Amino acid sequence: MRNLQATQLIYELSQPGRRGARSPACDVPVDGADKLLPADLLASAPPPLPELAEPDVIRHFTNLSTLNMSVDTHFYPLGSCTMKYNAKRNERMANLPGIVDLHPLQPDATIQGMLDLLWHLQEFLAEISGLPAVSLQPAAGAHGELTALMVAAAWFRSRGEKRTKVLAPDSAHGTNPASASMAGFETVTVKSSAQGLVDMQDLQTKLDDQIGVFMITDPNTLGLFDHQVAEISELVRSRGGLIYLDGANMNAILGIARPGDFGADMMHFNPHKTFSGPHGGGGPGAGPICVAEKLGPFLPSPVVRKENDHYRLDFDRPQSIGRVRSFFGNVGVLVRAYCYIRSHGAEGLKQVSEQAVLNANYLLSRVRHIISVPHGDRCMHEFVASAAALKKSKGITAMDIAKRLLDFGFHAPTVYFPLTVPEAMMIEPTETESRQTLDAFAEALFRITEESSELLHEAPHSTVISRPDEVRAAKQPVLRWKSG
Numbered sequence: 294m295r296n297l298q299a300t301q302l303i304y305e306l307s308q309p310g311r312r313g314a315r316s317p318a319c320d321v322p323v324d325g326a327d328k329l330l331p332a333d334l335l336a337s338a339p340p341p342l343p344e345l346a347e348p349d350v351i352r353h354f355t356n357l358s359t360l361n362m363s364v365d366t367h368f369y370p371l372g373s374c375t376m377k378y379n380a381k382r383n384e385r386m387a388n389l390p391g392i393v394d395l396h397p398l399q400p401d402a403t404i405q406g407m408l409d410l411l412w413h414l415q416e417f418l419a420e421i422s423g424l425p426a427v428s429l430q431p432a433a434g435a436h437g438e439l440t441a442l443m444v445a446a447a448w449f450r451s452r453g454e455k456r457t458k459v460l461a462p463d464s465a466h467g468t469n470p471a472s473a474s475m476a477g478f479e480t481v482t483v484k485s486s487a488q489g490l491v492d493m494q495d496l497q498t499k500l501d502d503q504i505g506v507f508m509i510t511d512p513n514t515l516g517l518f519d520h521q522v523a524e525i526s527e528l529v530r531s532r533g534g535l536i537y538l539d540g541a542n543m544n545a546i547l548g549i550a551r552p553g554d555f556g557a558d559m560m561h562f563n564p565h566k567t568f569s570g571p572h573g574g575g576g577p578g579a580g581p582i583c584v585a586e587k588l589g590p591f592l593p594s595p596v597v598r599k600e601n602d603h604y605r606l607d608f609d610r611p612q613s614i615g616r617v618r619s620f621f622g623n624v625g626v627l628v629r630a631y632c633y634i635r636s637h638g639a640e641g642l643k644q645v646s647e648q649a650v651l652n653a654n655y656l657l658s659r660v661r662h663i664i665s666v667p668h669g670d671r672c673m674h675e676f677v678a679s680a681a682a683l684k685k686s687k688g689i690t691a692m693d694i695a696k697r698l699l700d701f702g703f704h705a706p707t708v709y710f711p712l713t714v715p716e717a718m719m720i721e722p723t724e725t726e727s728r729q730t731l732d733a734f735a736e737a738l739f740r741i742t743e744e745s746s747e748l749l750h751e752a753p754h755s756t757v758i759s760r761p762d763e764v765r766a767a768k769q770p771v772l773r774w775k776s777g
Contacts (some may be wrong), residue, residue: 370723421548425583436618462482496528515668515714689746
């Protein structure tokens with residue numbers, strides 16, 4: 294009833310004849326409220342809000358929440374995108390009043406604590422990557438790719454060179470060619486070998502003096518570490534090019550190998566994957582980049598500098614490509630990454646990667662007799678299985694398996710990517726899952742492959758919506774605010 298009374302009061306205060314009345318909430322006059330909006334847009338009566346008991350409302354929204362999948366409630370073996378559990382402690386620390394109450398326009402002298410945190414995060418990322426110059430500004434991994442390629446283009450311009458091409462393997466994330474195009478480069482695709490690595494012969498045929506950057510994901514999207522990366526680096530450098538390391542899979546080599554040590558000139562981190570932070574629903578995100586010293590002057594402005602015991606934002610960067618995002622980046626996500634790194638320490642970060650690789654290989658050993666894994670008996674953080682044989686023998690597709698997994702209480706792995714594997718299922722368990730969970734997932738896969746194709750074609754059977762026409766939904770979305 295209190296909400297209805299408040300609505301009635303607001304309605305009465307907005308009516309003609311109530312000039313000079315004041316809102317009890319903020320003590321601001323609502324003089325002439327009837328003139329602020331056209332008469333035909335003013336309500337003639339309070340909205341007909343229903344009167345509901347609190348338990349009914351709570352039960353309604355609680356029941357709705359159970360229809361959602363999340364890493365708090367379900368196993369999310371989402372290869373490449375890495376939906377890992379994020380510690381609630383990091384969420385609490387990122388929401389401390391001394392952090393969330395800061396304003397980005399405050400003078401440097403009043404935000405020394407935050408600048409201290411960001412400066413140390415820059416130092417941590419430089420050490421982890423083996424690349425000394427860092428920008429925290431980019432707002433996502435793909436944004437980090439674009440920013441780094443813009444830095445590379447600026448570096449080439451400063452040398453009087455115009456490079457037009459970016460090389461990327463055919464198994465690369467789709468953001469790689471998109472970022473290259475947005476940065477003004479032409480993308481040239483390099484084939485993969487039968488082993489799922491870069492085809493060195495094809496690479497050499499495509500190297501010329503117009504090559505600006507070779508973009509490599511290592512470990513790659515097949516979950517394999519390309520041991521040729523140092524040789525690739527030397528080949529590209531012999532033509533005056535740079536190496537960009539797509540850091541999407543750093544959670545497999547964290548604390549074990551540093552991209553700067555095996556040839557990378559630039560890379561980005563996905564903090565939500567490598568460290569900790571919310572993921573999904575389009576954000577929020579961050580994609581800090583680390584670059585070689587020679588590229589440092591071209592990083593976005595500002596960067597955090599330390600002078601004695603004082604920190605400042607350095608805007609005096611004449612060769613900088615300028616801002617790529619408002620203020621200093623998505624600080625909330627960066628704080629979570631800082632907390633994750635400080636909580637684990639150097640040895641703990643190494644153990645994170647070791648556990649991620651162990652979990653992936655354990656699950657691989659459990660499922661490869663159920664569904665084929667084309668590229669090897671070992672993997673890094675993830676592996677790509679193929680339902681091609683099941684499709685041929687039983688008419689069961691990767692999509693059928695993915696949909697049926699929902700009935701067993703598991704989110705589906707990434708399907709149909711990378712495109713180099715037919716009926717692909719990219720499976721990544723992450724370091725935070727228990728052996729019991731991995732065993733249950735393997736058992737579910739086994740049971741699904743023994744079920745009839747008719748049952749699987751209609752899956753899922755336990756959800757409110759079963760199989761929407763995804764292509765039609767994308768082309769003809771039903772938008773509720775447009776209906777009627």
